[in-house]
Amino acid sequence: DAMVIQNPRYQVTQFGKPVTLSCSQTLNHNVMYWYQQKSSQAPKLLFHYYDKDFNNEADTPDNFQSRRPNTSFCFLDIRSPGLGDAAMYLCATSRVSGRNEQFFGPGTRLTVL
Amino acid sequence: AQKITQTQPGMFVQEKEAVTLDCTYDTSDQSYGLFWYKQPSSGEMIFLIYQGSYDEQNATEGRYSLNFQKARKSANLVISASQLGDSAMYFCAMREGFENQGGKLIFGQGTELSVKP
Numbered sequence: 001d002a003m004v005i006q007n008p009r010y011q012v013t014q015f016g017k018p019v020t021l022s023c024s025q026t027l028n029h030n031v032m033y034w035y036q037q038k039s040s041q042a043p044k045l046l047f048h049y050y051d052k053d054f055n056n057e058a059d060t061p062d063n064f065q066s067r068r069p070n071t072s073f074c075f076l077d078i079r080s081p082g083l084g085d086a087a088m089y090l091c092a093t094s095r096v097s098g099r100n101e102q103f104f105g106p107g108t109r110l111t112v113l
Numbered sequence: 114a115q116k117i118t119q120t121q122p123g124m125f126v127q128e129k130e131a132v133t134l135d136c137t138y139d140t141s142d143q144s145y146g147l148f149w150y151k152q153p154s155s156g157e158m159i160f161l162i163y164q165g166s167y168d169e170q171n172a173t174e175g176r177y178s179l180n181f182q183k184a185r186k187s188a189n190l191v192i193s194a195s196q197l198g199d200s201a202m203y204f205c206a207m208r209e210g211f212e213n214q215g216g217k218l219i220f221g222q223g224t225e226l227s228v229k230p
Contacts, residue, residue, distance in 0.1 A: 033217070043220055099165060105157070
């Protein structure tokens with residue numbers, strides 16, 4: 001089945017230790033998104049790629065970076081995680097046509113010790 | 114700026130009954146899209162239903178229907194014949210940005226639905 005896959009599902013890191021979250025898709029969608037969702041809050045968009053074009057949200061901290069080496073993969077790098085970065089990180093994809101619905105992966109729950 | 118408002122932080126419904134989750138939106142765009150997503154405790158966001166601003170008919174997907182009232186800027190989700198598995202967080206969202214660039218979703222704060230046996 002075509003889908004959005006995120007690895008790992010659970011990630012524990014130490015304060016200040018860099019961490020990378022990965023997302024892959026078999027849908028061949030040209031747009032990929034990274035959202036941060038803290039407990040009991042709505043998802044908040046960090047950035048998205050339209051093909052290779054990177055679009056950063058104005059209020060996304062510099063601590064968060066992203067890479068998209070090809071259509072299928074996208075990575076979220078947190079350079080120096082703080083306690084406030086503990087959250088669920090959701091990857092989503094969409095096709096640029098029709099209703100542009102976004103398909104989400106299962107998420108990676110990040111814990112910062 | 115676009116905004117989505119969900120005024121019900123939590124809702125209870127008896128199994129097999131219908132429930133309406135409220136959503137109002139604010140936009141100055143003529144063309145827009147509205148979505149409902151379900152998020153169980155596992156965390157994955159599951160797409161439920163879509164309504165385009167130019168769609169004349171209310172959207173329906175199985176037990177889900179969207180009560181779209183454009184003049185009132187509301188897009189309420191109706192779940193018929195509730196099941197225990199419907200217990201989850203429900204988010205209303207609006208697509209912001211150009212359709213030919215994929216756009217981004219603006220989410221409401223969510224409504225937590227609990228279905229009682």
